[in-house]
Amino acid sequence: MTTVVWLRDELFLENNAAVAGAAAAAVRDGDRRVVPLVVVRLERWVTLDASTRRRQLEALRTLDDALDDQLLFQHGEPAQVLRTVVRAASATEVHVASSRSSADLLDEEAVEAALDVPLVRHAPATSTSSLAAVRWWMPVDCHGYPPTV
Known part of the structure; x- marks a missing residue:
């Protein structure tokens, strides 16, 4: 079954314990699919200064490139977003x-x-040795970046 990795401040793949754990779980269960998810609250985003927003956007673009354009980016409350994504992806973890x-x-x-x-x-x-065996996967059409407010 599919696994979700919820990325917050750690917008990178290498030496990322959550990514390594999700990849290992996906390989172990044989499905190999991992949904990489970033959730942003707009009320927090708009409080960031312009240079911080620019750095965050660049980090998101770099991460999305590393994930073959499969980064799922959502706005809202993490609990609500994760519940929706888990159901849409039939994720197990x-x-x-x-x-x-x-x-x-x-x-x-x-x-x-x-x-x-x-x-x-x-x-x-932790090690990220399982990453080569993973298929990054986006289960819904919700791909994009936050506004540049």
């Missing part, structure tokens, strides 16, 4: 890098409560 941020921890709790599949948290930096 969601992987995320652990965070110490109080906002991220609250999001994780809300996501965990909203999902009927496990939220697998990963400590920082």
